[in-house]
Amino acid sequence: MNNAIPYTDPSIFCYAILAVALPLFAALINFCLPVKSKAAGWISTLAILVGCVLSAMVFAAVWNQQPQHVQTLWFTIGTTKVFAGILLNNLSAMMLLLVSLIALPVHIYSTAYMKCDDRYSRYFTYLSFFCFSMLGLVIVDSLVLFYAFWELVGFSSYLLIGFWFTRDKAVQANKKAFIMNRIGDIGLLSAIIIIFAKFHTFDIATLFINDNLVFKSVIHDGLWISASGQIPAVWQYVACIGVFMAVAAKSAQFPLHTWLPDAMEGPTSVSALIHAATMVAAGVFLLGRVYPLFTDSELTVLAIIGCFTAFMAATIALTQNDLKRVLAYSTISQLGYMILAMGVGAYGSSLFHLATHAFFKCLLFLVAGVVIHEMQHIKEENNLDIDPQNIHYMGGLRKKLPVTFIAAVVGSLALIGIPLTSGYLSKDGILIQAFEWSEGRSAWLKLIPAGALFTSWLTVFYVSRLMVKVFFGEFRLLKKHPEIKLHISDGGWQYRVPLILLAICSLFPLFSLNPFFYEKAWLFESLKPAEFMARENIYHTIIPIGVNILSVFVMYAAYAIYVKRNTFSFPQTGFLYRLSYNQWYLDKIYRKAIVKPILGLGKTCFWFDRNVIDGLIHLIERSSRMVAALTAWSDKHIVDGFLHLMAALVQSIGNFARKFQNGKVQYYLYSMLLIVLILFVLKILI
Amino acid sequence: MSLVRLLFYVMSFIAIGSALYAALSKNLVRSIFIFFVTLFALAGLYVIALADFVAVTQVVIYVGGILVLILFAFMLSGRETLNVIQQQKGKFVNMAKVPAVILAVLFLAVIVNIILKVDADNLPWVKQAIAQKNEITPANSTIENIGINLMTTYLLPFEAISVLLLMALVGAAHLSRKEGSA
């Protein structure tokens, strides 16, 4: 390792590398184990546990210090040297800790959740591989490596979504997820290539940190100018679009979000880790890494899309009946908030929300996992034909699953953003800063904070609906089938410990000693931009109070609707209901407008290939064969024909003469006499 | 018209008529037997031509020898010939024979033409023979003269003919043997 910044303790890098590499080793070991081996779970868990400790040490060493950077030459291509290295700053240290911290309870949970599966060790192989890719993603310093891990994350997510690969829905979902992610990858790759062509380096530190190259470059007269040269400015936009595509694909933003609800086909523990807490946050992380690339107007676009995604996903979540799908759309909605925060310049709040959201959403998914597991249990025990994820069959579970219920309440309150939870701190931060940002901008842009605000009430409603339907009222399945037996409980310690751990992490003390003011949170303070406005604005007081009072009303309304009256709140046939229930018809639109035309294009190409290109070849072939046939004909009929004519002539003469030699005595005699006669006649006449 | 001339016409009519019948008949047996008639009629014509020995020889050899031989041959190859008979029934005019008829008629025309041109009765040597009385008359007997001539003037041909006859005899006998014993 060269180029180490002098005063750094090199062991930090060793810890970081080890934290990343341990899951990889675990994955390799598990890969070699027999598929049912129970040791696999503990190997992976141990690896992530050690990784967690190491990450904590790295975090402690790096937090609020100078960025640490080390690199080594990977390979040289032409005159370009490509380095591989580690970049540790607040952002990556936080992510490193966050990912391993969330992965740990999920691992523990998984050992119980997957214990009956036939391919137990494969599951942990994939899970560890995912941890490796995700941890690698957050610490690498080169865009090439970043891209590599970016794709590996998508790849391991592909493996895990399709873990039960005999289910058709699962494999369709993982294909969809990978291809959608690929669209984003293409964007990211294009962006990296553009940046490389512009700045001749892949190094994130040089490009984006502090006195960075990107920050210094300017757009002027339609050219993107920096010290290393200039290219047309349009390519700066293309690069930003590329980055945005990558973000949209990974973090499930409109219009590339449709894979995430489908990805719920994977095991629930996987959904908790990958599709709620870590991988989907990678998009936000990427934005955090390349933040200087975006200009103000591009950030505005980002904010608009984030806001729209948040709103759209929330409306869809209102009507879904699948437990995991509701959570998935809620994830999309929350990710929309993060993007919105990035767009409005609330860099710190965005990452803060990322961290808090990771905990409580993971918690909620694990709760869902427990519920689904128990429902599945009932289903199998009583041979019922029901969907274990459908919330219509649930209800009143709070008495059966007390620990789960408490965890669920904590998670929901955090998601709603009630004070004393972590969600309150981060979400209100975003709302407040969005309002601040819209000050002094056009009226249209005021819609963004307003939309975010409205969305937060929608969130309250659908979360309350979910909670009420699952945990309150009476058990609807029992009402339908009174004869079934119920043997359900919170499950073993592998279920309870992660839930409790995550529930604690979803409360305020982990992040801030002051439960009401987000700007006092230590995480936020370290990440906030320099020009942050202090608490001087009216929004800081009004918004939290307004939001929360109304939230309580909405919660009560939901409770009233679903428990007291137990009816549907919306007309089931209304347009809005159908729009929401069918997820805004986006899947259908994509299938009709994009997938079909592309497949059609493929077919057309093939037709073109077979009939036009190959047809041309065949035409050449046929015409040359025709020429050949023509010459052959002339050869046969004209050249040979002459010869044949001569032969035929000779033959016919011969045949003519031969007729006289037919062996018939009388014919000879006749000829002879005829000739005699002719001689006589001639004699007489002459 | 003298009796001789009448006889000549009758004889020649019979000869030509029977020959034509033999030629046109589709039945082999009939044509063989009618051929007898032709030969007898010819023998008669020889008599009228003042060659009584030749006429006798004709009757003896032809009728007694050759026709018997033909009849034998016919009988020995019977089945095939009978088949031929059956096949040939019914058709009077056969297109296949037309060229032969034409040939024969043309030949006849040519020969008759030649005969008329030659005017045989007025040939120099015939005139001379009549003048020198070297002409056979019905009163002469020619047999004695023929016998003398055969043994004197025509001895060499006579001997040659006898050798030829011997050869033909041997040859015919050889040919007629069964193949297997050859």
Add this chain to the structure above:
Amino acid sequence: MISLTDFLLVGALLFCTGVYMIVSKRNSIQVLIGIELMLNAAILNLVAFGKYDKLNNGGQVFALFAIVLAAATTAVALAIILNVYRRYKTIDPDEIKNLRD
């Protein structure tokens, strides 16, 4: 007296009948009869002309020779016909057109 020409005309008719038989008949025996007819026409001529040679009797003698030769040839010819019949089972001269192999 009967003139030479009369005899010659009768001979000519007989000869032509023989020619016709030789050329047209599809039976070897009838062909043979045709040949005999022609011979007889010739003999008739010989005899007719022989009338004017009282001393040497050339015509009559050669008529005799011819009769004898005819007998000989007939004998041989019939032997051949029989042989041919044995071999080919036919006496149609048109059918017999192969040389011995």
Add this chain to the structure above:
Amino acid sequence: MNLLTLLIFIPVLFALVIVLLPSSQRGSFKYITLLATLLQLGISIYIYLNFKTGAASAGINHEDQFQFVQKLPWIGLNLGSMGKLQIDYFVGIDGISVTLLVMSALVMVVATLASWEIKSNLKGFFLLFLLLDMAVMGVFCALDFFLFYLFYELMLLPLYFLIGMWGGVRREYAAIKFFLYTLFGSVFMLLVMVGLYLSVNDPATGSHTFNIIQMMNPANYTQGSVFSAAAHQTILGMPARTVGFVVLFIAFAIKVPIVPLHTWLPDAHVEAPTPVSIILAGVLLKIGGYGIIRICLGIFPEIASSGAFWLGLIGVVSILYGACNALAQRDLKRLIAYSSVSHMGFVLLGIASQTAEGVSGAVMQMVSHGFLSSMLFFLVGVVYNRVHDRDIYHFRGLGTQMPQYTAFVMVAFFASLGLPGFSAFVAEAFTLAGTFKSPTVNGLLPYWMAICGSVGILLGAAYFLWTLQRMFFGKVSLKGGEVWKIALTDVSIREKLALIPMAAAALALGLMPSLVFGKINDSVLALIQFLQAK
């Protein structure tokens, strides 16, 4: 003994052994062939390890910088007033050939292992196989144009018979199509070769020469000769050097193959037996790319620069068009064949960019595609051997039926679609980087080509994933029912032996691209410099 000569002619020696052995020993032929290819692999690795890097051994247009050179006078005829006809046996390698040599040697080993499936006329098969092996190695080493052409043509004949005799149902059609296509290209190459010969003088002897390296130096061209850059001769109203470049380019482009000269490839690949498909895809296509770099760019650099836009366009079209076609396939082998067209488009794009990244990426892509396509075709062969069917719709749920096989397929598919960690990713990423850099560095290609090229990567993911999902995942459901279920056994030891080195090679190159880049870098830089000097 020169190592390259040994490398080239080892197969011939072993072929002689096979000729002499009686047919009763036919069981041993495959082992003999395997021994030959393993020996070749050993020698090529030795060459690779002893290959010197550094600017002083860059090769390209300096004869003295080539390594492992052997130069022997071969045909020398004194033609009196016509001068002296001189053809040398001249072999040598620089950075561009060395990696391709190692790759070819490894592919040959795998192809031999795939030949276990051949059951009929073994003697003929292995003889032709070894002959092909020799010709391929010869092409990569030859530095005399005549020798190059000789090896180039020598490849055709065995391939024709290998496809035509051991192929599938429509083998005659495919074999003839392949043969005529390639012959069409090489016949005109012959004309240009003769033209070049008559234009170039060896400064040492003063007579005409076939030496490729001498042809790169404009000073060696005779005054006023056809291909002299200074003379501006024309052929049919077009500049002679442009015509020469185009003709040579078409000859090699057919091999690559580029759209629209690619239609022989799906047919030939589909009909060829598995080992031949492997060689076709793994090695033969690379000869096209190699020829373009070594000969088209080397001899006609200024035309290559002025025509770079068109080369790049053809590359992009090939990438997209091949990928689109692959989307529409239902025959697995045909799908892979079209994906080859798509992947080889990157080679052309990289070469057209004429940047260090682009050309390195192109070479890397050739090496990488050599491994990956061989692996893919081998994998198709595994299924085809067992049930004689390749239709994607006829299989389902193979993941349950053949788990290890599926694992290999996933490795091959994901490596092919450019998953980082495998060689194809590095190759494609840097090809595109080079392409995008091109407008700022030398202004040859427009910016949008790189972006269009990257869309090809996306389509690649689409067809490979679709195939995975359709064929390998889901519940087991096979067209042949129980019979197939019994027939479809998992990969055997021999098949693993063939597959693992390929996968390992692809992985190693992905993790340590310097294995290739380290060796080719100096040559590529020299090439770029040479191209820019024009």
